[in-house]
Amino acid sequence: VTVVGAHDGPASTTWDDRTGAHTRRLMDWAASNRYVDLPQAAVRSSRRLLLDYVGVAVGGADHEAAPIALEVARALGGEPQATILVHGDRTSVANAALVNGISSHVLDYDDTHIPTILHPTGPIASAGLAIAEWRGLSGAELLRAHVVALEVSTRVSLALYPQHYDAGWHMSGTTGTIGAGIAAALLCGADGPQLVHALGIAATQAAGHREQFGTMSKSLHVGKAAANGVLAGLLATRGYTAAPDPIEGRRGMFTVMSGRGDADALSAGLGSDWEIDRVGIKPYACGVVAHPPIDAARRLRTEHGLDPAEIEEVELRVHPLVLELTGKPEPRTGLEGKFSVAFCAAVALLEGAAGPREFTDETVRRPDVVALRDRIRPRAVAEIHHSQAEATARLRDGREVSVRIDAATGTPENPIGDHELRRKFLDLVEPVLGAERGRELIGHAERIDAMASLGPLTAAAVRHESSPEHEGGEP
Amino acid sequence: VTVVGAHDGPASTTWDDRTGAHTRRLMDWAASNRYVDLPQAAVRSSRRLLLDYVGVAVGGADHEAAPIALEVARALGGEPQATILVHGDRTSVANAALVNGISSHVLDYDDTHIPTILHPTGPIASAGLAIAEWRGLSGAELLRAHVVALEVSTRVSLALYPQHYDAGWHMSGTTGTIGAGIAAALLCGADGPQLVHALGIAATQAAGHREQFGTMSKSLHVGKAAANGVLAGLLATRGYTAAPDPIEGRRGMFTVMSGRGDADALSAGLGSDWEIDRVGIKPYACGVVAHPPIDAARRLRTEHGLDPAEIEEVELRVHPLVLELTGKPEPRTGLEGKFSVAFCAAVALLEGAAGPREFTDETVRRPDVVALRDRIRPRAVAEIHHSQAEATARLRDGREVSVRIDAATGTPENPIGDHELRRKFLDLVEPVLGAERGRELIGHAERIDAMASLGPLTAAAVRHESSPEHEGGEP
Numbered sequence: 021v022t023v024v025g026a027h028d029g030p031a032s033t034t035w036d037d038r039t040g041a042h043t044r045r046l047m048d049w050a051a052s053n054r055y056v057d058l059p060q061a062a063v064r065s066s067r068r069l070l071l072d073y074v075g076v077a078v079g080g081a082d083h084e085a086a087p088i089a090l091e092v093a094r095a096l097g098g099e100p101q102a103t104i105l106v107h108g109d110r111t112s113v114a115n116a117a118l119v120n121g122i123s124s125h126v127l128d129y130d131d132t133h134i135p136t137i138l139h140p141t142g143p144i145a146s147a148g149l150a151i152a153e154w155r156g157l158s159g160a161e162l163l164r165a166h167v168v169a170l171e172v173s174t175r176v177s178l179a180l181y182p183q184h185y186d187a188g189w190h191m192s193g194t195t196g197t198i199g200a201g202i203a204a205a206l207l208c209g210a211d212g213p214q215l216v217h218a219l220g221i222a223a224t225q226a227a228g229h230r231e232q233f234g235t236m237s238k239s240l241h242v243g244k245a246a247a248n249g250v251l252a253g254l255l256a257t258r259g260y261t262a263a264p265d266p267i268e269g270r271r272g273m274f275t276v277m278s279g280r281g282d283a284d285a286l287s288a289g290l291g292s293d294w295e296i297d298r299v300g301i302k303p304y305a306c307g308v309v310a311h312p313p314i315d316a317a318r319r320l321r322t323e324h325g326l327d328p329a330e331i332e333e334v335e336l337r338v339h340p341l342v343l344e345l346t347g348k349p350e351p352r353t354g355l356e357g358k359f360s361v362a363f364c365a366a367v368a369l370l371e372g373a374a375g376p377r378e379f380t381d382e383t384v385r386r387p388d389v390v391a392l393r394d395r396i397r398p399r400a401v402a403e404i405h406h407s408q409a410e411a412t413a414r415l416r417d418g419r420e421v422s423v424r425i426d427a428a429t430g431t432p433e434n435p436i437g438d439h440e441l442r443r444k445f446l447d448l449v450e451p452v453l454g455a456e457r458g459r460e461l462i463g464h465a466e467r468i469d470a471m472a473s474l475g476p477l478t479a480a481a482v483r484h485e486s487s488p489e490h491e492g493g494e495p
Numbered sequence: 496v497t498v499v500g501a502h503d504g505p506a507s508t509t510w511d512d513r514t515g516a517h518t519r520r521l522m523d524w525a526a527s528n529r530y531v532d533l534p535q536a537a538v539r540s541s542r543r544l545l546l547d548y549v550g551v552a553v554g555g556a557d558h559e560a561a562p563i564a565l566e567v568a569r570a571l572g573g574e575p576q577a578t579i580l581v582h583g584d585r586t587s588v589a590n591a592a593l594v595n596g597i598s599s600h601v602l603d604y605d606d607t608h609i610p611t612i613l614h615p616t617g618p619i620a621s622a623g624l625a626i627a628e629w630r631g632l633s634g635a636e637l638l639r640a641h642v643v644a645l646e647v648s649t650r651v652s653l654a655l656y657p658q659h660y661d662a663g664w665h666m667s668g669t670t671g672t673i674g675a676g677i678a679a680a681l682l683c684g685a686d687g688p689q690l691v692h693a694l695g696i697a698a699t700q701a702a703g704h705r706e707q708f709g710t711m712s713k714s715l716h717v718g719k720a721a722a723n724g725v726l727a728g729l730l731a732t733r734g735y736t737a738a739p740d741p742i743e744g745r746r747g748m749f750t751v752m753s754g755r756g757d758a759d760a761l762s763a764g765l766g767s768d769w770e771i772d773r774v775g776i777k778p779y780a781c782g783v784v785a786h787p788p789i790d791a792a793r794r795l796r797t798e799h800g801l802d803p804a805e806i807e808e809v810e811l812r813v814h815p816l817v818l819e820l821t822g823k824p825e826p827r828t829g830l831e832g833k834f835s836v837a838f839c840a841a842v843a844l845l846e847g848a849a850g851p852r853e854f855t856d857e858t859v860r861r862p863d864v865v866a867l868r869d870r871i872r873p874r875a876v877a878e879i880h881h882s883q884a885e886a887t888a889r890l891r892d893g894r895e896v897s898v899r900i901d902a903a904t905g906t907p908e909n910p911i912g913d914h915e916l917r918r919k920f921l922d923l924v925e926p927v928l929g930a931e932r933g934r935e936l937i938g939h940a941e942r943i944d945a946m947a948s949l950g951p952l953t954a955a956a957v958r959h960e961s962s963p964e965h966e967g968g969e970p
Contacts, residue, residue: 088735091733092726092729092730096573096574096588096590097572097573098571098572099571112571112572114571187750188746188747188750188751193699220712221715224668224706225703225719227701227702228699228700229699229738229741229747229751230746231738231740231745232695232699232737232738233738235695236737237737240699240700240735244700248719251567255564255567258563258567260560260563260715261710261712262710262712263707263710263712266704269706270663271705271708272663272706275662276663276664276704276706
């Protein structure tokens, strides 16, 4: 049985009856969902996540990995279709997606789907913004693609979690590619059957090993997810074919990349339960599992007024995954610091913050930081959830002070407010583009669904001569 | 302990002592091996495989998937660095690698590392030829990169086989990316330590599900392996970092993509046992496991002079993998025909051949082919190796005729000769570029290690107005 799918445009292809039932339902939903069908809460969340995306991508654009990727993109060249944020190059949608994707993740400061530790918006928005800019699409179209692609990629993540992640896959590289592919395909005008091909082309490109955490290749996963997604969208809408059942099929993504997959998660509650409601915005520039201990360290400082010099040692009780992911005892670089919960807690105690300024090589090597870091004792406790933490500081005078974090800042139960989001955004953007541009970008992003095209937004995200960090000779 | 590696150029980086011992040995060997160190047999094999590569890539350039990828590459654009074979576009090395890689695999006619069913040269040569053309390197440099990268990718394949393949990974997408990354990095001038970074950037991009077999996305795996390898080479030689132990490490390629890996296979016998000796050139345009049954069918026809009309049925006894991979009973397209051993045997009985002309939609649907196909009964027999097959034809007059294939044509034990290789090459190239160009290309490829640059070869592989299949309006 092949039937014509429900979607906005004319049907250019037909459904294949070999597609798995859950995959088919998800793709049919994705193709037929319109902007006006989105609940207001999802629209608001999307606006906030897109603002946060621009902030982390602008903030990361000069950081380690991104300038090297920019150099490669310049060497390869491409049609002037989309903008590389900050640097301002107009290049192919594939190159722009690659470099902006890397920039968006290099600070480890982008949003997180809390149930699966996927960072959904980096791949989706890096692919989507490039295609939308190229095709002159509206902000509402980008927002709709973001919400729908986020729903698809988080549902594939839910189906695969935790086996896939435990096996060593980096979700943001793997299901990130799915999100980018769906966003790109929708913005290229795919109908439902083409969306299944795009899903397959994306799934079979999905990649990224957790072994790469702590190196530039971690953010490459997000850049490649975005660029591979762009390719999936371009190919599928031009008739390139993929297997009809790329996720649930015998040798498809579920079996190959996790050994199992909970297909029901693809379609259960579709249209009533929105995964975007479970995406958190990070208050700290590191992996989300280190956030509860950072919250705990900050509370020791702010609520109990501890002076680090008084501290004999701090026992941190955390979920086992925290130590597995961030157990580096002696980080050597800013990037490695993100993978050391002892460093994270120490710097949060000393500075009351854990933003990009704290995750530098200089700070990681600072003698007072190293000395306090070596007095932090993290301990895995199976009963503690990865959004929770407990800390007990033993002071030189014999006193003990304990704190407990039940839901870390930035989780859906304890979200950061619009004011804090703008503050985070300006902290990232001001040093790169200046305060005025920062405020202009906030204005665009907060009204993105009213923008007729994305040109004014990408133009405002480019560094000009008056910007604080202008490098001479750049376009 | 960090020491400076042995290589031709100045050391720009140092070795990381966290790299696994076998990986380190393999990368040190790869970086330090020079053209003059290669055994003559390896040089000869490389020349033959590169000639075969040009043939299959030219022959595939107009076929289904490749023109769509070409359209996408044209939309993206890029600096005029390297040539897209046949079509003649000069575009970025990434785009050229992508499209040429797809062309080289779309006919399922490219070379095979028999022990692991990896198709090594498609990814390596698509990446390597693009970089060599761009950088004006010699044929000897390309040939050396081919031999070395082939050794690296086949050894990673050996370490992962069969678990990785059985799990559903397409080797040519996964370890193909490793081969392309090593070739690209060597041709970009990487030293040993940079080669470890290129290996890591390649490994963490490795992808491709067997679910995609029988669709255009199978050849996308090879195109993406080539393009991802180019990216790995460009990034690593500009200082982009990856994990120090990307293959043997705790969350590295072995664990994540197979659950285990035989690390010893990476370095055992390095420099004395050459895997290039175990790479076969295909006589038939389909998966290598279907070759023994095709040989058997052809022998029924040629040695026993059977008339298909006389045949009641043919029992084929084959290795179980043959049915798993090529068990489609009723293929609908030429592409699906490659995955139907019954069709392959039927067409070989009827035509005495199984080249690109046999794997067309038209032939697959031909009534006489379908009728004979339905009288072929393949049966899995565990004791038969995947290079062997047995066939018994039962004739309408009651007679039985049996044949046995011990080593299929094209395997290392039964290689195709230079004359047959040239015949295969011309069969592929003549219809696209004409006989004169075909002979010119043979001349270049057979003396490739004497070529000062690859320009004359790529120029001869471009279709001009006088070519048989010229499409008006193409560059």
